[in-house]
Amino acid sequence: MQDYPNQMTPEQSRAFRDAVQNIVGQIPCGRVTTYGHIAALAGWPSHSRMVGRTLRYTLGASELPCHRVVNKEGRTAPGWSRQRILLEEEGVLFKANGHVDMAKHLWEPSIEL
DNA sequence: TGCTTGACAGAAG
């Protein structure tokens, strides 16, 4: 294994998107995961923001359950009210503060399925 | 070429 590249080459970027889509696609119904986990598993622990960026750029490219991706505190994405609705439809419980109950629905992704 | 923005994380006020 090598160090993290200072700059993502097209190849790395492609691999990153592939990993993100792969992981997100594995999220079971009624479960959620975090950007940080996805980024870390994809090989870049600090690229949590790139996960969200990538998902947003590939929204129409796939039917990925990107609504099952929330941040570590269980907060849904800002400016995306629909995410909470979709999660509730799947049976995900929300706390009184409007956050997902991570203790119950947090799912840890794995590349070696 | 350099500053700003953002589907984040985490702490602080």
Add this chain to the structure above:
DNA sequence: CCTTCTGCCAAGC
């Protein structure tokens, strides 16, 4: 609880 700041890093302007 909510807002704001810093750190992180790629994309946008």
